[in-house]
Amino acid sequence: MSSRRRGAVAVLLAGAVAAGAVTLTACGSGEAAAASSGETAGERSQARRLALPAPTGAHAVGRSSLHLVDNNRRDPWVPKAGARELMVSMYYPAYRPARKPAGTPAPYMSTAGARAFLKEMEVELPADVLSSTRTHTFEGAKARSGTFPLVVLSPGFRTPGATLTGLAEDLASRGYVVAVVDHAYEAAGVAFPGRGILPCAACGKIGPTTFRPAAEGRAKDLRFVLDRLVGKASPWKDAGLIDKRRVAMGGHSLGGAAAAAAMADDPRVRAGVNMDGPFVDSGDASGLSGRPFLMMGTEADHSPGGEDGSWDVVWKRLEGWKRWLTLSGADxxxxxDLAPLAGQLGEDDPEGLPGQRAAGITRDFAGAFFDEHLRHRRTPLFDGPSAANPEVAFQHASGKAAKGA
Structure with missing residues (x-):
């Protein structure tokens, strides 16, 4: 992994002894400096804590959780544990009360979960710094009436689904149902009913020969989640919100690889996004049947001819609407969420893409992609490079017109 790719996680999850001076009050370089310059605990308690960027849509955001068990598959990492288990966080458009708050924001992560995650990353950071991050989601809020497109998201290897909360919130606020999937034993910090917080048994086991089966296993997870959510006996009480004809998948890193593999095998998925993840097989593209696909990655590793050659292979085989975007300065x-949270700790890489800006670009382009292909809302955002987004490069732009919208 290149030094650029390690950047944001290194900032937030490493060198964290210094973050002890920031504790729960960090929300930017100015506050971090104040906390380290002798300000009292009482003064620090008044400072804002870490917070996810506010959603851009009109809806309030509700959340509920599902525990799903695939009795037809044994867990690939811990076979003795029995059937494959998944936790799914469902984000959805909710009513916004006119004269009172929608409720207390849902927790970003439990303190115990944050502690397990930080321990796995070997970081000496107070768990409260991460767990107390303010969200814009309300647990169990009343769902709005109507039906909405469904987006299924899978996180990167070792990182819990909570790290995609900001994107999920923004999509839900814009009128999507979003299912963020946590895969048992593939991340630290995720609690399962009756089992508590499971260890990351897969950590240290994924390499060149095991990445493909790991991604294909996740693809089966995603298809199983979709089966349950849109099936006749859905376990989600608000399943009526889902428009079964408008389904997309996306993910980060290993989650992006899994989303592509699941989409290739499942015609119900109308569009897909891979955020900085390899493709497990060039055959992924041949199974997409001309459906829209967005590839969004770092300039350092996912430019044409870059470290990950799978993008070059898949790009040539994609037959439908497609875009290959790279972000300069991004890791x-x-x-x-690790990017904007690191930025709030005053730890943006001065030579890199600021965390808040990275979050804005990710939300804008992912949201516009889903809007265009699930809701037929034409956007100029994908027409080509623009002064509004100078960090975003359109790779193979010369061939865009023949493939574009």
């Missing part, structure tokens, strides 16, 4: 975690 591997720029597409997750």
């Amino acid at each position: 591997h975690f720029a597409f997750t």
